[in-house]
Amino acid sequence: MNSFGRIFRVSIFGESHGPAVGITIDGCPAGIALTIDDFTADLERRKAGAAGTTPRKEDDIPEILSGVFNGYTTGAPITIIFRNNNTRSADYDALKATPRPGHADFVLHEKFKGYNDYRGGGHSSGRLTVCLVAAGVVAKKVIAPSIVNAKLVEAGGNTDIEAAIQKAVDEQDSIGGIVSVSATGLPLGLGEPFFDSAESLISHMIFAVPAIKGIEFGAGFAGTKMKGSEHNDAFIDKNGTTRTNHAGGINGGITNGNELHFRIAVKPTSSTPKEQQTWNKETQSVETFTVKGRHDLCIALRVPVVAEAATAIALADMLLLKA
Amino acid sequence: MNSFGRIFRVSIFGESHGPAVGITIDGCPAGIALTIDDFTADLERRKAGAAGTTPRKEDDIPEILSGVFNGYTTGAPITIIFRNNNTRSADYDALKATPRPGHADFVLHEKFKGYNDYRGGGHSSGRLTVCLVAAGVVAKKVIAPSIVNAKLVEAGGNTDIEAAIQKAVDEQDSIGGIVSVSATGLPLGLGEPFFDSAESLISHMIFAVPAIKGIEFGAGFAGTKMKGSEHNDAFIDKNGTTRTNHAGGINGGITNGNELHFRIAVKPTSSTPKEQQTWNKETQSVETFTVKGRHDLCIALRVPVVAEAATAIALADMLLLKA
Amino acid sequence: MNSFGRIFRVSIFGESHGPAVGITIDGCPAGIALTIDDFTADLERRKAGAAGTTPRKEDDIPEILSGVFNGYTTGAPITIIFRNNNTRSADYDALKATPRPGHADFVLHEKFKGYNDYRGGGHSSGRLTVCLVAAGVVAKKVIAPSIVNAKLVEAGGNTDIEAAIQKAVDEQDSIGGIVSVSATGLPLGLGEPFFDSAESLISHMIFAVPAIKGIEFGAGFAGTKMKGSEHNDAFIDKNGTTRTNHAGGINGGITNGNELHFRIAVKPTSSTPKEQQTWNKETQSVETFTVKGRHDLCIALRVPVVAEAATAIALADMLLLKA
């Protein structure tokens, strides 16, 4: 299902090299001020251009098809589309025989019996994260005054991220990274016991972002090495403020009013410039090949704004459900 | 929402010290052989008894209220309940003033305005994982011949788990651990791009298990330190078999037919025997207290069978959706 | 899916001749006073006993397994079961060869490949409406001070219902009827344009009640013979009070604050004492047969309390979603 959410519900559509990509946001409250300008900052943050990012550049101008009237959300579904202008589909024809390692080419072809739009990853392309970012802009307004903040804290295993990128450029091999996400100002009480725990809903959305392979809340994996008496966060006032925050702001699946905090693992960009091996469907043998096309050396550079969006979307849904 | 799934849909109910806990499985295909005996092995694996586990013991005899007739599932909802016999509620009255650090006591009281059943954690109790295990037994039959296997691979930061438990007993402080989960025999094509990626659906279910604070698929966090040319798993035959499995069997959110593999972080049991500090609502000050009641020193010991169940439930839903 | 609702979510389970039938209500707000006694009146209204109703009598004592603590709802799922005590399964063995006309026997056997519990209609039995009534009791508390009221207004085409029943008893043939349902005190604004219109959600629930074959809101079918100038309900004050109510309290799929009103068609009980014809699977021919077992001559007599419950459930969900 290409949708997420019970109240604040997002539905994504489009292919990398089709006419447009887009997202519909259903369940957004009426009366939220929203203009095209509101999208600029986050769309710019997601854009390529820096060292380590793809040379493919889109204008990324959102077109709001519905749900906004006289500068305010109306309560009806908000559909935002982005036209695809800068497509070079010929880059991809050669790939039909050689599914790219680490990519979804192979599984998409099998799952959809060859009918999938394979150009540029089709519906699975990172291109569609522009839609997540757009929905995130709306979600951030819904959760205000709570604020979500994400930043890249490690690239290629190095906390000096500029150095890491330079090394990747020098070596012409892609790298991954770790993004740290936090949210402040959240009310206590978001999430439910068991299936709709805050961790369940947030991780569900975070793993909707391409290239994410891990998530840990609060102390996470490091916390497994702590003792209970160290890990437990002592309550120190009637509001539930805790002295430490090893739980990442979530107890028993429910936000406790402290800072929400988690970290996510971004794998190295699958489209490395390095030579690789893969199965060639035509020759029926393993062959060496090199990915063509325009790609990011470190997709993790562009993940923070997408991770913020994904987090805000999950939180908006939880907030409206609780309201 | 205390439910999960689109086709194979589980709904959990009950409180630790109420009359019973239970689970309803809706959408299970008709014609699967199912008897009470099928539950024994997994329920035993979940039970307390070993060093490091709680002295509270329940008979854990499942009562099938519906959905099974003449030894086979009927296609109607399967409801399984477990009566609560061995409750000592008095243990918990003292806790009303002092919310236990690391537990949901505080957030539950606030979220449900004091109406929650606070005895033994109420609806949020680990007691309810017996229901997940029961649903897991059914789910495992649905995904057969695919098999899910989980094991504790690290406790308190130590891969010698017996030694780790003995140390926790000696120190009288709780510990956490890491559980490794794998599934073999899965078909290619489970999961969808974006919101219903295999990672999204599995992590959603895994974080429904109490005490889980992290998950990583394949190389996960370690993978962020690899180069793309190292991390990518080369396809080596027409079935999509890969030479390595850093992706954990998932490309672009869709299973690729290789072994599914992920690891989960289990935090130290919140109910450590050690003295702790917390806010006392009556005295309006931070006070030292000690948790009473019967608890596990290392809840991670009992997590594997629950994690298997959670995984099987998520996979059963994906499988039936694809079928 | 044996569930209904987005916020106030009910899930039904059980078979007519199994151990128990039950319902889980998820999403009920915490803090609503609820005791066993609250169920008595509506359960009595549903019970058999009057002329024209089945001689099968159950005690119909609800057992609350979860979600209620110290006399109040806790916010956790409420599961209520009814044990089946008075089953005479032998009545049904003969029917395996001869599917009863008007019943689901035939389709259930085919749909579930013969694994369905065929005794007494199994999971499709009218017995399970006791669960709907129980959930309705809770739903009515949620929508208070709004009140739902249903009554049988016509039986066998006759508005003198006692006479109609007597005639059916004399003729020993079952009859149907029309039930009128209204709800007062509802706020304006329930329902959404298009797919979640108030009519969509209410009819969805109403057709979950066995034997219902029609529904009309306001003037309904008679309204198709009116002119627009007659049918339109003039607004006469700032609150949206209308002079007439041909719309049944719903404009554009959304409640307008006037009385909600609709009528439902209940078909004649399928289990008539009269001789009938049906296909005999063993002899492979059409044969005459007579339904055995204990049945209602006019199931419509017992529908009003079930229709009230179904309506209250749909309204509770809409109300909580709007809140």
Added chain:
Amino acid sequence: MNSFGRIFRVSIFGESHGPAVGITIDGCPAGIALTIDDFTADLERRKAGAAGTTPRKEDDIPEILSGVFNGYTTGAPITIIFRNNNTRSADYDALKATPRPGHADFVLHEKFKGYNDYRGGGHSSGRLTVCLVAAGVVAKKVIAPSIVNAKLVEAGGNTDIEAAIQKAVDEQDSIGGIVSVSATGLPLGLGEPFFDSAESLISHMIFAVPAIKGIEFGAGFAGTKMKGSEHNDAFIDKNGTTRTNHAGGINGGITNGNELHFRIAVKPTSSTPKEQQTWNKETQSVETFTVKGRHDLCIALRVPVVAEAATAIALADMLLLKA
């Protein structure tokens, strides 16, 4: 929620006088041939132009934004939009003070706190049924070789429909009608007991069509006047063929393989040319007014193709769920 369906899932968006209206179809199987030409016939059937229909004419050219590649569905979401070209918004400014009787103007304004796009009914406009028709075209392909057929069988209480329209034109007052819908070739087994009965799902979708106020399956309301021995449909062969079809092809909420049949009540068009009374918000009194704008005298003329679409959508979802 502006979505319907569990597997074949449609989501509608857009406003009558906004940039575009559209629909996303998620869950459509890959490999179905689909071109723009496939939409022509049904879109033409929905169009205005005949006596009794609105003079507003749109080109109604569908633009497929996603989900179709090389003439086949890809398995990814299909989004189809229709640009709004022929809008005369000035017609509606005068209505802000005087909510039109029978319309959703009043409730929309209250529900959305005045932020709704009121022009031409906004998101609630009949204009959006063009989207339903488009989704219906796809749904009809999914359910093939089953066929859905709807026709207007009565207008203004008259089965001579041309005469009825002429009378409405002469009297300059709008009229309603009854549409008969049937589906042939459906498999046995669609629908579930209780909440997802075939009647529940079909009526849910049918009441998403504006102006519908009633639905009856098979003998429906007339069936309430029959005796059980008359109403029951005798099975006459091993496939479940029945001698009569008073049940409309549904037993116990599940299709029985016979023709599906139901009738729907369409109210008279709310926008009658006749003078009417309504509350004037500015003068705070009941006043006489006349609806301006371009409207249908008998919207029922355009309902059949929309009802076919709604039915096909519901059936497609049930079919894919069963598959």
